Amino acid sequence: MKKLLSSFFTFILCAGLFSMPVFESYIPDTSGEFVYYQDKSFERVSYVGILYYDDETFQVRYYAPKDETKFLPEKEINLLISVNPEADHWDMTGERILTSISPDPASDDAQIVNYLHDLLYEFSSRRSHRPVINFQNQEEESFFSDFVQFGGNVKVVYDCVVPLFNIRSIEDTNGQKVFACITIGQIKDTNDPTFEDFKGFEAVENADEKKVKAYSKAKTLNAAFQNQRLTLDKNWNQQLENFWTLNEDSLIALSAIPSFYEDADKNNCFIIRKLLLSAKDSYTVFSATEYFINTDKIKIVSKTAQTNSNRMIYNTKLLCKNEKNKNLDYFSIATYENAYKANQGYFEKIVKSYKN
Known part of the structure; x- marks a missing residue:
């Protein structure tokens, strides 16, 4: 984890x-x-x-x-x-x-x-x-x-x-x-x-993927932080007020990001860049990165290569306007790619359930 x-x-x-x-x-x-x-x-x-x-x-x-x-x-x-x-x-x-x-x-x-x-x-x-x-x-x-x-x-x-x-x-x-x-x-x-x-990334891309369990829908768990909410199930464990984990396979965080520029396009560009920057032993695979922007929402889909463990992580991030302030409500889910591939519909349903 x-x-x-x-x-x-x-x-x-x-x-x-x-x-x-x-x-x-x-x-x-x-x-x-x-x-x-x-x-x-x-x-x-x-x-x-x-x-x-x-x-x-x-x-x-x-x-x-x-x-x-x-x-x-x-x-x-x-x-x-x-x-x-x-x-x-x-x-x-x-x-x-x-x-x-x-x-x-x-x-x-x-x-x-x-x-x-x-x-x-x-x-x-x-x-x-x-x-x-x-x-x-x-x-x-x-x-x-x-x-x-x-x-x-x-x-x-x-x-x-x-x-x-x-x-x-x-x-x-x-x-x-x-x-x-x-x-x-x-x-x-x-x-x-x-x-x-x-x-x-060659070593990570060529690494053997471990088999993982298939997750089935369990009893509904309604997750919320401030004005944000999403639908999980009892497979997930709440670790902090805004943080949930699915065994060792996935984790979710809810937060807020302030605005740095008055101009919306410039602010969006700045935030997208910052959210995609690599850090130690964890490199964003830019060729596998997409971002989508509409009036009130940003969606970023990316992969991260963990070079110290030779594992790939699939990330989805949503940023939505908060009507009560100038912050962007922030949802992020990171899942090991082998778990994501085995349960793609399961994880996509969670992303679609997010509301703010």
Whole structure:
């Protein structure tokens, strides 16, 4: 249950909101936010992560897992980069290499370092030529013929929920994603290893799923917290005033989230991003994430990879306007994926029963 608990988000507004150099962000980035991309432009699938400290300092990490079929060892390159926040272009002012690399300028290591430099410059340049990315203009960018890092003609898909450059994916002319957001997150401090520990989801996705019991409807249990209510049954146990568990398989929490922006769209974007940020040993699978917004409700469906236990968690979160104040009533259910798959109708009925 402790591992399942880590999939829940404790909503804390961290100090230090900044704007990226060169362009204006719809949602200012918060110190410690990061994004990871799966990069298929290499000989093997690799990952590129970008971590934001402030508007002058960034960390960029390249990681490639060991590939036994191609006789390629695990590789990691980690750079700490400083930039001039006053420049009208991506202007690097310093760099520190945090991992051991080959001193040979013709080596693969040197080529990867140059590639990471080029990516940051290209992302900043392209992003600076677009308007502020919000929910209304997240359309695909026109084809470019000059993005040589990805083979020529590509299109860039933006999403304001993704931190930093707001890039969700880059697709080739066949619609294949050659560079795609795989997770977003935030470190708590400089000792938090969440960013540097990321190695992809392959082990979790390929792990054997344990068989679980099928849950049948038991005697009705009406759950409530403040003005929120939902229908459970006697299989569930109430642990706190706003917290229920289903054995070791699932848990539910009811709470409230304050508004941070007067503008509803901006507030929605900010909250969705914060609810999807990864934390230690618990990474949001961004490709399996969907969010739906209407006038008075937000629904977020996502999966979380627990890398320390090799288990996947299925999450559903609902945020609904509270007519009595400016808060959003918040419902969250997190369920181990094998239990969810074996009882999908059971859990969906619980979600549908939620009222505020």
